[in-house]
Amino acid sequence: MRDARILVVDDEKEIRDLIEIYLKNEGFHVLHAQDGVEALHILSQQDVDLLILDVMMPRMDGIQACLKIREAKHMPILMLSAKSQDLDKIHGLSTGADDYMTKPFNPLELVARVKSQLRRYLLLNNAKSPTQDHDEIEIGELLINTSTHEVHVGEREVKLTPTEFSILELLARHRGMVFSAERIYERVWEEPFYQSDNTVMVHVRKIREKIEENTRAPRYIKTVWGVGYKIES
Structure with a gap:
């Protein structure tokens, strides 16, 4: 799970930098994007294992980006939002996100959720080896x-x-x-x-x-x- 590539998408540089510090301490490789448009460009050029996606961003917000990404990509998506109402969370998850955290968040909890999502995703990819018996x-x-x-x-x-x-x-x-x-x-x-x-x-x-x-x-x-x-x- 170490060296997994994580794309952090948020229009606030301070939040991107904070998340990067904690993720790098766990051995993850971190990429940055400041909105959904830039995130889609990066995803078209590089393989990413997990996406941390803010909801409120200029040009293309997290909801639009998530819908677009889910047309072709199945990596875990963890949404971040300042909106804490249940309806906002339901809306975010309904677009294809795997998890949802509200701002302000505990960076250690964020890292724990990233690890949990990556375990499932990497298990999924490793399970696709043709040498394994079907179950x-x-x-x-x-x-x-x-x-x-x-x-x-x-x-x-x-x-x-x-x-x-x-x-x-x-x-x-x-x-x-x-x-x-x-x-x-x-x-x-x-x-x-x-x-x-x-x-x-x-x-x-x-x-x-x-x-x-x-x-x-x-x-x-x-x-x-x-x-x-x-x-x-």
Whole structure:
């Protein structure tokens, strides 16, 4: 995980420099961009393992940039924003971000979240080695290959972010078991869950939009009201 390339996108130089100090102390290679336009240019020229993306920026903000990046890239995206309302967080995650932190933030917490996201992403990439045996989970027309991190519904390939895949794999490996949002968060993010956090709900909604024919009557990920989520056997 050391030497991973991280692109920090923020129009405030002081924040970019602060983040760089903490990331470099952990052995990461840090790239800078001051807005979404510059970030897209860098991503077209260089490989990046993780993106830290501010929401409020000139020319192209973080929301627009995230939507554009997700058309072709699947690396983890961690959003930063001065907006702390739940609706702002839901909106950010709905555009394809894997995680969301509000400003001002604790740099050590930011580093911890970066490491958590990178573990999943690098595991995903390393798992795509052709020498590994396939490990497939099949549920109806849903096929999950945990070796290559590929998902198909029938003949259609579904592109999931590393976080989305981790949630789907967790539920699929424990079919019939109900997982609360708290338990999913602590298993996937590997950090304590906070009462007001809507992160899991947003990610489950995004997964359903990708794998379900009818999100109002989901075939795979079921909601157990007041308890959590499950995939039935």
